[in-house]
Amino acid sequence: MKLSVIGCGYVGLVTGACFAEIGHEVVCLDINKTKLKELSRGNIPFHERGLKKIVLNGIKNKRLSFSSSYKKASLSDIIFICVDTPMGSNGEPDLRNFYNVRDSLKQHFDSDKIIVIKSTVPLGTNKKLADYFNKYTLNKNYMISVCSNPEFLKEGDAVNDFMKPDRIVIGCDEENITLIINKLYKNLNIAKKKFIFMSPQSAELTKYASNSFLATKISFINEISRVADHIGADMHQVKDGMGSDERIGHDFLNAGLGFGGSCFPKDLAALNAYQRKNKISSGLLEQTVKVNSDQIKYFIKKIQNEYLLDLKNQRILVWGAAFKPNTDDLRESMSIKAVKKLSTLANHLYLYDPLCRKSKILKELKNLKNITVLDKKYSSDKRVKCLLICTEFDEFKELNFKLLNGYKIFDGRNILNRNKVEKNGIEYFGIGT
């Protein structure tokens, strides 16, 4: 089938490249021409495992192309909207990009189209768009149908998530359209039961509820971790004990610095804004956000306590800048938040991230003079005796104990084994461990 994908960010690029990989002919559109030029050469502007390979593959077999022309994109019968919907004022998503896409596309329409919304949009947006196009096409000889197909891709594992999804949600009130979208995924050869058909409203809410639930699970376990610190329990053991109940499960029960990224904070804010606007009683989601922002204060307090509340002579090594491992994404990163706060308290910080470019980190940390971004894991500054682990990259689990002689380690992601670290004469502080 011929498809267009509007927006070459994480979601759009992965969607477009994966659809091309499973046999469709895909045009990916973006308004950023420099980005398009790079993409046409197979240069991906961010780190995403396995993406480059399938983009190059798609270009080579001519199933994947890039364009900035809405006229060209509007020629496909099925058009996916994958533009970003950033957090606007009051927590509501800013839909300017989304509506620009609608308006840029519609002027080229002259035959039936299906618009599939993959962007995470405020509740009710699918219906609004469908109503809009019903009116718009009243005196025209074609129809524009709207369908919700939310994305559940995890950054860093997005290609795998697309190819082997847990579920594919299709939210549409028109049966024939649902069948067409269903068919698009046929070549994935996944079990029938993984396709879940529902109304557009349910699909939109499924997306918000899923992310909010996962975020709440993290805040829950982080709240428990503070109790564990108090009583001397170990969160690794508690997680094991809790997660073994199949109803609870082990996933998203890692206590630590809390969640970041471009999705959880934005989606929680959006759902919460909807509750407020529509006077729907609420409380849980606000607390999820509060526990998350308190967690970073809790971590910094833990460090301060070990230095008798005085960090001003401390030179600190920090591992991890990205909001999670296997990505170079710094958006809403807990590490960046911790580093910004600590730069006001400590003497100097050395920051190392295995994937994120130095220039990108420096840009994020703009005016902070007392931070050096390292291109290797250890600092040669002998005055550094404190290590913070802020992102759970696998490579941080391997330590060179000789180089860490005399250090205190504050493990903000609970990835190290306390006994092993302490056996090597190093002081260890986890979160609820």
Ligand code: UGA
């Ligand atoms: C999240 C969802 O997991 C995806 O299903 C969804 O499609 C995506 O948002 C989206 O809406 O686009 P992502 O933002 O890539 O994906 O990140 P996650 O892997 O969910 O991790 C989020 C944060 O939670 C990270 O900062 C991670 O370090 C933290 N986390 C995760 C914990 O603190 N503890 C855990 O046990 C798990």
